[in-house]
Amino acid sequence: MSDHDYRPKSKVGQWFNDRLPLLTLANHLTDYPTPKNLNYWWTFGGILTFCLITQIITGLTLAMHYIAHADMAFESVEHIMRDVNYGWLIRYIHANGASMFFLAVYIHIFRSLFYGSYKAPREIIWIIGIIIYLLMMAAAFMGYVLPWGQMSFWGATVITNLFSAIPLVGEGIVTWLWGGYSVDNPTLTRFFTLHYLIPFLILGLVVLHIWALHVPGNNNPVGIDIKKPSKDTVPFHPYIVIKDGFALLMFMIVFAFFVFYAPNILGHADNYIEANPMVTPAHIVPEWYLLPFYAILRSVPDKLLGVVAMLSAILILAVLPWLDTSKIRSAVFRPLYKQFYWILVADVLILGYVGAMPAEGLYLLIARVATAYYFLHFLVILPVLGFKEKTLPVPLSITEPVLGGSPNLAAARNKESKIE
């Protein structure tokens, strides 16, 4: 940020900004120098902000009609669907909004993986992002419990029981989480409270995420450090604002398709049956966005180790900046990493698929191979690749390849400085 000092034009603005630098902050949404080669994969930050705000607004309005009590929760959701004015719309936006949120966050994460956005000096941005992702999963899980259907109840039972795998204190922790000897009303009321709280924690972390981003500035598809401001940058407004806005519009079309044409396609029919502690549905599956981790959990035949593997699969991402030993950020210049990247994408999709299938026979075998590969990618392939891989030459600036890409670096540098 030091190479981009902002000072308001008006006297009043300067007076205010000297006392509270709010306008400097606002300036990050206007003049802020942004790499000019950002592609559409970079628009998902804005889309995610939209998703968070949507979830908070629809969530607040749903909370005005929802009753967090085991005897009334299921009925109150049906009441929202049938009686409350536009209740069906608000609930469908909220329920599908969670899926859209995860869709966007997965694209956002995989974009970082492809372009090496997690590498120095952006490790803190990345780690904050992983914490946000964990909180999103917690919020989504607890939100899914609130309608108090069969999937709500048994999903809550299975997930809270993960803690019982902890030696010695596990059972005590589960009883403490439940507030009883099974998932029941005390569990529901506390989940509602936490489900209400978490989005605001996420909001706070998003502010930190963006703050941390604005220290080094955006990474870019070429993955090189750029001077700011320079001919490699464009002001955030109007260039990025318009691009983000257009991408958001496209995203909203997909969102609206689910809300209006297939509002239940991502849900599970069993959740329209009220919670019954006596009967477990024949086939329990979590929401689609948790399936890869669910597959990892089930692929390990030991209870404790299964839980450990599942948690490691998520937490391993937090140390990714140190597991990837390559100095080159963007996969564009890493021919081998690029291939392994796509294998990882396929691996996670396969895990997601087998996570939705029964844990037996061929599915179980595939899940085990895919789980092993997932850890192999992060723990072996990435660290080794940094040393073994022959990377392609990286351009000196974003403009360089366009201005001729002369093999003579000195000539290219000379050319650039003339233009500047």
Add this chain to the structure above:
Amino acid sequence: MSEKKTKRRDFLFTATTAVGAVGAAAVVWPMIDQMNPDASVKALASTEVDVSALTPGNTLTVLWRGKPVFIRRRTQEEIDEARKVKMEDLIHPEKDEDRAKNPEWLVMLGVCTHLGCVPLNDKGDYNGWFCPCHGSHYDTSGRIRKGPAPLNMEVPKYEFVNANTIKIG
């Protein structure tokens, strides 16, 4: 002289921090403990079940502390099958004699010890129960034989109040 003063100060620091820590813990504990089962939950500690209508080969499922309890009136074949199993074949070795004091009656929590689902009756590779969630197989004594569950289904405290009534808890 100065050394003596430092020691006095150190003591005061340590004492203040220690008292402060105890005070903080005393405030935090109620906030944590309020989430544990409350008095009204604990009050539902026992339940009585009439089992007179249950014929051999059938299972009655009742709710106790929010969890299902299986009361199985076993047939002679089921008892024989459960009793002839060798201890070394078991993941969690328990004798059937210890699990069902009265061999005809098997009373246990209908909760899979893996992640808490309710196993299905008369299913699985061992003619006992099968958990649909993650594929654990239990035998006719409710013992884990195959799958991710680490333990046998738990036998709660229960007693026959009279010939037709079981008191659980």
